[in-house]
Amino acid sequence: MAAAVPSGYAPPLPTTILNLTAGTHFGPFTLRLRLRLRPHRAAAVTAAAATLREVCAGRVPDHVLQRAEEVGYVVPTEVQEQSLPLLLSGQDCILHAQTGSGKTLAYLLSVFSAIDFGRSSVQALVVVPTRELGIQVTKVARILAAKACTVMALLDGGMLKRQKSWVKAEPPAIIVATVPSLCQMVERRAFTLQSVRVLVIDEVDFIFGSSKQVSSLRKILTSYSAASNRQTIFASASIPQHNRFLHDCVQHKWTKSDVVHVHVNPVQPMPAHLCHKYVICTKKERLHVLLSLLESDAPKSAIIFVAEQSERSKKEGNPPSTAVVVEFLRSSYKGSLDVLLLEEDMNFNARAASFSEVKGRGFMLVSTDIASRGFDLPQTSHIYNFDLPKTATDYLHRAGRTGREPFSRLECSVTTLITEDEHFVLQRFQNELKFHCVELPLESMFTFNS
Numbered sequence: 440m441a442a443a444v445p446s447g448y449a450p451p452l453p454t455t456i457l458n459l460t461a462g463t464h465f466g467p468f469t470l471r472l473r474l475r476l477r478p479h480r481a482a483a484v485t486a487a488a489a490t491l492r493e494v495c496a497g498r499v500p501d502h503v504l505q506r507a508e509e510v511g512y513v514v515p516t517e518v519q520e521q522s523l524p525l526l527l528s529g530q531d532c533i534l535h536a537q538t539g540s541g542k543t544l545a546y547l548l549s550v551f552s553a554i555d556f557g558r559s560s561v562q563a564l565v566v567v568p569t570r571e572l573g574i575q576v577t578k579v580a581r582i583l584a585a586k587a588c589t590v591m592a593l594l595d596g597g598m599l600k601r602q603k604s605w606v607k608a609e610p611p612a613i614i615v616a617t618v619p620s621l622c623q624m625v626e627r628r629a630f631t632l633q634s635v636r637v638l639v640i641d642e643v644d645f646i647f648g649s650s651k652q653v654s655s656l657r658k659i660l661t662s663y664s665a666a667s668n669r670q671t672i673f674a675s676a677s678i679p680q681h682n683r684f685l686h687d688c689v690q691h692k693w694t695k696s697d698v699v700h701v702h703v704n705p706v707q708p709m710p711a712h713l714c715h716k717y718v719i720c721t722k723k724e725r726l727h728v729l730l731s732l733l734e735s736d737a738p739k740s741a742i743i744f745v746a747e748q749s750e751r752s753k754k755e756g757n758p759p760s761t762a763v764v765v766e767f768l769r770s771s772y773k774g775s776l777d778v779l780l781l782e783e784d785m786n787f788n789a790r791a792a793s794f795s796e797v798k799g800r801g802f803m804l805v806s807t808d809i810a811s812r813g814f815d816l817p818q819t820s821h822i823y824n825f826d827l828p829k830t831a832t833d834y835l836h837r838a839g840r841t842g843r844e845p846f847s848r849l850e851c852s853v854t855t856l857i858t859e860d861e862h863f864v865l866q867r868f869q870n871e872l873k874f875h876c877v878e879l880p881l882e883s884m885f886t887f888n889s
């Protein structure tokens with residue numbers, strides 16, 4: 440999973456602003472620290488960049504750092520460089536940084552710095568919105584842990600009975616869980632969260648925004664454990680109204696009052712090395728335009744995002760658009776990539792099979808937004824929005840599935856298919872996320888195809 444860092448690595452160009460906002464012990468919001476670095480100052484900081492080992496010295500066990508180096512985590516990314524000194528001192532933190540910026544390693548190193556490897560109890564909990572993200576985080580945590588502690592994934596309702604007895608017999612030090620699985624386990628008294636020293640909520644805006652998960656998340660944050668007894672870390676590439684969120688964290692006691700907001704690249708939420716394009720076509724033309732794009736782009740690996748089927752369309756007995764796209768590509772696409780499907784309605788095993796198939800070889804994954812959060816498949820060179828995302832945040836997370844190798848500046852592309860009427864929506868996303876999208880003329884598609 441880790442992208443190896445080339446030996447002649449030159450540090451990436453710096454962002455211009457380091458934005459730390461903190462409450463104080465005198466009162467949550469009596470003083471705010473807002474630190475702005477001018478470009479030349481930021482460059483100086485990055486040029487003198489320490490290694491990951493130096494940043495973590497004395498806080499993260501040596502065997503964990505050694506594993507990190509072995510898999511290629513040698514130089515910290517910007518979010519790691521900025522957040523690790525705070526995280527490793529036990530500070531509650533909101534990690535707010537671009538997609539693919541390395542937030543996972545930042546919070547996992549904090550987890551490893553806090554746990555007692557000799558103790559048999561659940562000491563750290565990472566809460567994720569989807570099983571796929573859970574599988575990924577578990578994998579990185581297990582790589583770093585080697586055999587020094589147990590990492591358990593609670594992601595599948597069907598497995599919980601068996602896992603309940605495992606947790607009781609031999610409590611894992613780290614649990615990675617989806618919200619429903621975690622709550623089921625706690626409610627069945629498999630374990631309590633009293634001994635948890637670090638609680639991480641990944642993709643926090645997504646979980647808070649999900650009507651199915653929000654009340655359970657609130658219980659995890661306040662009823663099952665107390666902020667005063669643990670370090671709380673929230674992570675996401677998008678935290679809408681982050682000042683309001685910061686206020687809520689203190690007000691609702693989700694965190695301690697001195698929680699810090701580490702906001703990397705606030706001016707440019709979208710990774711700079713993505714190339715954005717769009718094609719205006721009718722709904723009927725879309726499948727052929729997609730095929731034409733795939734033929735001309737020849738992606739290394741691609742994700743094609745398709746809208747979830749509406750309840751109305753289900754009732755009318757229509758096939759979901761995902762199935763239509765998969766079927767079309769399987770019969771018309773002549774390239775070498777495997778066409779795979781991933782969507783919510785698939786059962787756990789089918790989803791896990793699709794997910795493991797995309798690892799390690801060229802793929803063309805047709806998926807709903809389920810694959811837009813946290814999915815880390817660094818070989819993904821192209822993203823296609825077969826349907827326009829609903830919001831700018833959805834666009835950001837879909838686009839962020841490509842360009843994920845932190846120190847690579849290879850241009851990766853995001854192409855959106857829109858109708859004439861949807862043009863203004865895409866323009867709104869560009870204004871909000873501050874990126875530029877280039878139009879590909881429809882005629883060029885059909886010239887290529889013929």
Ligand SMILES: Nc1ncnc2c1ncn2[C@@H]1O[C@H](COP(=O)(O)OP(=O)(O)OP(=O)(O)O)[C@@H](O)[C@H]1O
Pocket residue numbers: 440441442443444491511512513514515516519536537538539540541542543544675676812813814815817839843844845
């Ligand atoms: N210090 C590092 N050196 C090299 N590669 C790294 C480093 N840190 C993280 N990576 C790699 O960068 C990629 C992106 O990291 P990660 O999945 O943590 O991003 P993220 O910030 O959580 O993104 P998202 O918001 O999309 O979930 C991964 O493939 C990871 O292995």
